[in-house]
Every structure is written in C-alpha cells, then in structure tokens.
Amino acid sequence: MGLYIHIPFCHSRCPYCDFAFVVGKNHLAKRYTDAVIVEMQNRMQSLETPPMFNTLYFGGGTPSAIPPGQLNRILTSAENAIAPDAEITAEANPNDHRYFDKLYEHGINRLSLGVQAFTDRALKALGRFHTVSDATAAFHAARNAGFKNISIDLMYGAPGQTPGEWARSLERAIDLYPEHISVYGLTIEPRTNFARRFQKGRLKVPPETDQAEMYMSAIDQLEAAGYAHYEISNFARPGFASRHNLNYWHDRPYLGVGLSAHSYLDNRRSWNVRDLATYMQRIEATGFAVERVEQLTPTQHLLERIMLGLRQRRGLRVDFLSHPKIHKQYIAMANQHLLERTDNRVRLTRRGLLLADLVCSELVREL
Structure with missing residues (x-):
C-alpha cells in the first residue's frame, strides 16, 4: 500500500499550476502538520487491518518549502507503519537545496526535483524563480547529501519554446544522469494565470505539431541514453521506476492524507476538502476531512x-x-x-x- 501526504505550501504561485496550494502561509506549517498527523493516525486506525506502507510520497505544493523537521514529525508518527525498505519520496524546489541534507537525514531516500526546464528563457516563460545554474547546483547538492535516487521533472510546450530548445534542455538533464526523468506537456488549466492570459490572446504556446515533435524526441533521446520508457510521461534507469506511481498504475490501494488528498481503498475513492482553513478546522473538530466518497461499480x-x-x-x-x-x-x-x-x-x-x-x-x- 502507498501513502500520499499533501504539503500545500509554496514560495510562489506558478502560473500554470492548478493543484491545491497556498502562498505566504508558512506560519501555519506546524498547525497543518499537527492536523496531518491526526488525520493519518485516524485513517490508519479506521482500516480493517494495520497498514504497512511500501511507499510514501510527500507531494504538493512544495514539501521542501516548510522546515524539514515538520516532515520528520510526520515520518516519526508513521514509522511503525512504514516498511524497512520503503521508497520515501519528497518533491523539492531547486532553491531549497540547503535543506536537502536534512531531508536525507530524516529518512527520505528519493528526491523529485521540480526543474521544468534547463534553459533560462523557458524557466522565465514558465514563471519559475530558479535558473539553470540553480537547478544544476540543486542536483549536485542532492547527490552530496546522499541521495542515490533522484528524479527530475521537465515540462515541454513552454511559451515560445521550440523543438530545438527543448532538445537542448533535455540533453542537459540527461548529462546529469538522474535515476528518473518525467516529461509533461504544458496544459492550460482553467482558473490559472496562464488560462487567463491565453483567453486574452496574451500567451503564445507552441503549435500541436511542435509539441508532438518534442514528446517524440524526448522518447528517442531518453531511450538512447539508457532510460526505459515505462509510462507515458516517465522514464527510468534500470531498477529506478517510481514504486509509488506504480502503485497507482497497477490499481493498488493507497491512502491520501492532507489538503485535497485522494485515497483508493476497498474499491472506494475518497477526496479531502481543498480549502486549507476548512481542512484544519475539520481535523481539529472531528479528526477527518473527507469531502466526497465514490464506490466504484x-x-x-x-x-x-x-x-x-x-x-x-x-x-x-x-x-x-x-x-x-x-x-x-x-x-x-x-x-x-x-x-x-x-x-x-x-x-x-x-x-x-x-x-x-x-x-x-x-x-x-x-x-
């Protein structure tokens, strides 16, 4: 079984993101962590048999945006339910590299770096605040901290991006030789900054033919570099496919804890509330924050x-x-x-x- 924990705090608002996140509220990190621990313990106790998690994933938001000690509190509270050989992943912002050694010391053994691009032009177009130099330094900081399993997220189809620029960006990622690389096409999600700009004709994205070329070139470049294409958007060196994501794709149960988290247990799906204040209030009042349940036919x-x-x-x-x-x-x-x-x-x-x-x-x- 997998365990997903949502950490909604972010340093800034990415213009393309429609996940559940908050900016400028890191002062609530401890209260939120308290709520996550309460919910996690209650959800585990409500299961018919005590769980044993073979994967744990801190997603967001930006888990590295809060003090590593808060993530450690969550890990400590769940340690009796985490398998000794569990894959424990945390998503991280390259600019948080000063915390990577603490994340590793606390037992996180897989780091997913949200780089998105290895050209400064594309990073600026995507509204990111790190540079290629920052991203490269972050990767090496993760290696120096002890991480032997690092994933890099990349995004193709950024405003103004050409197939040639994308190929160069991908080549820089390959040169670092991470264990895993994910490639995602930019999607204009409703209610995002990009959606508003796109609707007003102020955002120019590459044509579909160019985006298709970028995706196919990614497959060719990554496979030529020794990465197995094991899922539509994911590539891994031998033995480094994401075990947590394989739980999803193999239709296995997982427990989701935290703001907007989604669970799949006993052929039943459930979703937590999406508003931060509501989430914490419900946990503090009842110990649970499930908003919707669906029994699959x-x-x-x-x-x-x-x-x-x-x-x-x-x-x-x-x-x-x-x-x-x-x-x-x-x-x-x-x-x-x-x-x-x-x-x-x-x-x-x-x-x-x-x-x-x-x-x-x-x-x-x-x-």
Missing part, C-alpha cells in the same frame, strides 16, 4: 484498470479483449495504428501515445 473499475494499464508501456493483458465491446473498439483502434498487440499484451503505438486520452475513451466508449 464493476464497470467503473474495469474502465479504470484499462486506462491505467494503457498508460504503461507494457500495456494491458489481452484478457481484456475477451469483452466483445472492447474487442470491437480494439480492432478499430488497431486499424488506425493506435494500438498494437505484442505477445500477450496490448499497448499504445508511438502514434497512439500522442492520442492516449482519446484512445482510452474510445476503447471503452460502448461499455
């Missing part, structure tokens, strides 16, 4: 397993094709060279990777 569960399976490069077992309606759609998708069969599995083709959401929805459209 057998059909919904099948749909999710298919979608999660197709995100992985190994694909789905052909057993799914025994469903007549799915088989019919598979034939249609295969004829369009969007899906392919290899041995006993079905997966997206290279062309299908570019249209993954459409392929998934079409495959299950008649269910």
